[in-house]
Amino acid sequence: MQLSTTRLGHAVHALIDILPLNHPADASLSRYFRNNHELGPKDRAFVAETVYAVLRRKRLLEHLAAPHTSPRHLILALLAKVQGLSLRELEPLLHKEENEWLKQVKAVPTDNLPLAVRVDFPDWLTERLVERMPEEEILALARGMQHSAPLDLRVNTVRANRDEVLAILKRDGIPAEATPFSPVGVRIMEKPAINRHPLFLTGKIEVQDEGSQLLGYLVAPKRGEMIADFCAGAGGKTLLLGALMHSQGRIYAFDVSEKRLTQLKPRLKRSGLSNLHPQLISNENDIKIKRLAGKLDRVLVDAPCSGLGTLRRNPDLKWRQKPQDIEELTQKQAAILTAAARLVKVGGRLVYATCSILEEENERIVEAFLATHPEFELRAASEVLAQQNIPLDTGKYFKLAPHLHGTDGFFAAVMERKS
Numbered sequence: 001m002q003l004s005t006t007r008l009g010h011a012v013h014a015l016i017d018i019l020p021l022n023h024p025a026d027a028s029l030s031r032y033f034r035n036n037h038e039l040g041p042k043d044r045a046f047v048a049e050t051v052y053a054v055l056r057r058k059r060l061l062e063h064l065a066a067p068h069t070s071p072r073h074l075i076l077a078l079l080a081k082v083q084g085l086s087l088r089e090l091e092p093l094l095h096k097e098e099n100e101w102l103k104q105v106k107a108v109p110t111d112n113l114p115l116a117v118r119v120d121f122p123d124w125l126t127e128r129l130v131e132r133m134p135e136e137e138i139l140a141l142a143r144g145m146q147h148s149a150p151l152d153l154r155v156n157t158v159r160a161n162r163d164e165v166l167a168i169l170k171r172d173g174i175p176a177e178a179t180p181f182s183p184v185g186v187r188i189m190e191k192p193a194i195n196r197h198p199l200f201l202t203g204k205i206e207v208q209d210e211g212s213q214l215l216g217y218l219v220a221p222k223r224g225e226m227i228a229d230f231c232a233g234a235g236g237k238t239l240l241l242g243a244l245m246h247s248q249g250r251i252y253a254f255d256v257s258e259k260r261l262t263q264l265k266p267r268l269k270r271s272g273l274s275n276l277h278p279q280l281i282s283n284e285n286d287i288k289i290k291r292l293a294g295k296l297d298r299v300l301v302d303a304p305c306s307g308l309g310t311l312r313r314n315p316d317l318k319w320r321q322k323p324q325d326i327e328e329l330t331q332k333q334a335a336i337l338t339a340a341a342r343l344v345k346v347g348g349r350l351v352y353a354t355c356s357i358l359e360e361e362n363e364r365i366v367e368a369f370l371a372t373h374p375e376f377e378l379r380a381a382s383e384v385l386a387q388q389n390i391p392l393d394t395g396k397y398f399k400l401a402p403h404l405h406g407t408d409g410f411f412a413a414v415m416e417r418k419s
């Protein structure tokens with residue numbers, strides 16, 4: 001993409017808005033674009049890619065650019081050292097004194113840096129990963145998180161099938177392929193404005209990471225069942241569950257966020273599903289839930305979490321999350337799982353999922369739950385997927401990571417209530 005002083009200036013100003021990190025980066029960036037509506041699609045793409053690349057490698061860039069760590073210095077260090085642009089290419093954009101400094105940046109050795117700088121994680125996160133993974137694996141995980149994510153789509157099987165969608169995308173010059181694991185997934189390596197495409201407008205596709213799609217296959221609801229998506233949010237997984245049920249039966253989509261449930265409404269309308277019942281709850285013990293105790297066939301708990309599995313899309317999270325936030329989240333996760341479990345009938349299924357890579361939000365929550373709820377037993381996630389002809393074996397738990405599966409980082413445990 002062509003560099004210009006104007007584009008660079010916008011990237012710097014957008015980064016100035018984002019870097020206090022008081023708000024999610026995507027929200028700060030959208031506000032910047034709203035306030036600078038003269039920017040065309042290519043300018044926006046440059047600004048977005050550049051500021052996200054800085055967020056991914058912030059720690060390394062601060063090291064390279066020191067003692068200058070202003071947003072402009074970080075961006076120049078990114079372009080020169082991480083993206084490998086030559087000083088000749090950058091020269092027209094540089095202030096006089098930056099030339100000499102950038103030469104020094106280029107010469108900074110990057111071997112033998114501390115692990116936390118190489119992986120570009122905060123110390124507290126690096127320390128937690130070191131406790132349970134060899135260094136090579138942490139490096140591979142970090143590298144996987146440092147690329148931007150492809151655009152994954154889910155075919156809404158109530159309205160279309162995957163071959164038809166692939167053929168239409170091909171006809172329209174959008175290179176796409178079937179995802180390797182999800183039977184309803186389509187992967188696009190480019191970033192077209194898919195939400196203006198007729199396939200999207202007519203509800204034949206939704207945007208959804210392949211890993212998130214696979215969670216629906218762990219729940220595996222059947223036609224006519226009664227199920228709940230306990231933390232439904234804007235309905236990414238609820239809509240897939242509805243399609244897996246062929247729009248028959250009943251899905252309660254609970255959430256404590258009115259805003260998110262409101263975002264579900266237009267998606268629901270596009271989807272053509274008629275078996276979804278969004279319900280705002282005040283907390284996990286809301287009276288509306290109590291009447292369903294022991295009645296549901298399946299319950300999905302897609303718990304609020306640190307989101308550290310989604311660093312490809314939200315690299316700011318690694319700088320915004322603090323150990324104390326994780327502590328608070330784990331208490332919430334345990335409370336929600338316990339409350340949601342009460343709805344599951346004998347013989348029914350409970351799926352606990354997060355998009356985190358931290359053991360304390362994942363295995364430890366499930367193990368503590370199983371220790372105090374002997375009426376539930378774990379089912380191997382790989383078996384549940386194999387029954388649906390999805391050949392993905394990550395052991396008893398479902399665990400995905402970008403460097404291994406090309407998806408965001410996900411965790412899930414499938415439990416069943418013994419008869």
Ligand SMILES: C[S@@+](CC[C@H](N)C(=O)[O-])C[C@H]1O[C@@H](n2cnc3c(N)ncnc32)[C@H](O)[C@@H]1O
Pocket residue numbers: 212230231232233234235236237238254255256257260283284302303304305336
């Ligand atoms: C990981 S997000 C869910 C994403 C959603 N399932 C999807 O696929 O798009 C977690 C959700 O949990 C909701 N939440 C937080 N506390 C809750 C509670 N006590 N009971 C139910 N939902 C809660 C949040 O509002 C948020 O929407």
